[in-house]
Amino acid sequence: MGSVTFVCLSKSKKNNEFCVAGKVINSDGTVGGWIRPINQHGDINNHDCLYQDGSYAKPLEIIKIPLKKHLPKKFQVENHLIDESIYWVKKGDYNVAHESLMSLCDYPKALWSNNSQTSSGKNDQVSPEEATILNESLYFIYVGSIIFFTSRWNQEKLKVRAEFIYNNVTYNLKVTDLAWIEYFDDKDLGSYNKENTFLTVSLALETFGGFHYKLIAEII
Structure with a gap:
């Protein structure tokens, strides 16, 4: 399936792992729909959201992630299965000015x-x-x-x-x-x-x- 770039709008507690979600950033800079990356167990762990420099993905970062396929489950249509063998890549930080957040x-x-x-x-x-x-x-x-x-x-x-x-x-x-x-x-x-x-x-x-x-x- 390739990769997608998104602005992280959640890295929340889910049992002992995380629920990560955000909105796609298109190649022209416009904001797309929601995406929730998941691993084969349906969560995201520390290894999954690791950058190559040893740091971890955080909310309001713009992140490029490797995907395998769309994997909706019931009403959670935003779920996409990640390729767990490839590092996530931080592309930058999202502008946190009020008007920029309103655009999301x-x-x-x-x-x-x-x-x-x-x-x-x-x-x-x-x-x-x-x-x-x-x-x-x-x-x-x-x-x-x-x-x-x-x-x-x-x-x-x-x-x-x-x-x-x-x-x-x-x-x-x-x-x-x-x-x-x-x-x-x-x-x-x-x-x-x-x-x-x-x-x-x-x-x-x-x-x-x-x-x-x-x-x-x-x-x-």
Whole structure:
């Protein structure tokens, strides 16, 4: 299949590996559609996203990756199988000015369906029946302000959620952005505000209790 260049808009926690995703950068510099590189196990590990100089791919880098084939699974139509034997190549850093990030944004009417939620979230899950008619699993949106909520039970790992309003609907979703989880790890538990915020929101393929969960995979 060859290779593709994309701007990385997510490198989030997925079990003990990563979920990496971004938007294709065409040869003329225009922005294309979403791509989620995966290995044969459906994830990305440290070896997969390694550059030849020994560093690792990060969000907001422009990256050239080797691909074998398009490998969609259910509504995750963005999945592409990588060639794990070839290094990824960093082509540069994406311009993080507000207008440049806005050029990457999606404008869905809603973040999939808003008919169910968990006890700790708001509009944070999609039923399997609703998922059968979906044909995308990633959005990059501008939401302005968000509120983080951090919690921890005894010695368990820190849990981070974030609440925001998009198209007049309130969402409260689990955060899987590793950088923000690490940022809050040694801070007091509670709530924190952030303004002028962009989010990569992902719909997980795996189910819990029969539902697919909406996740905040990247916070910029």
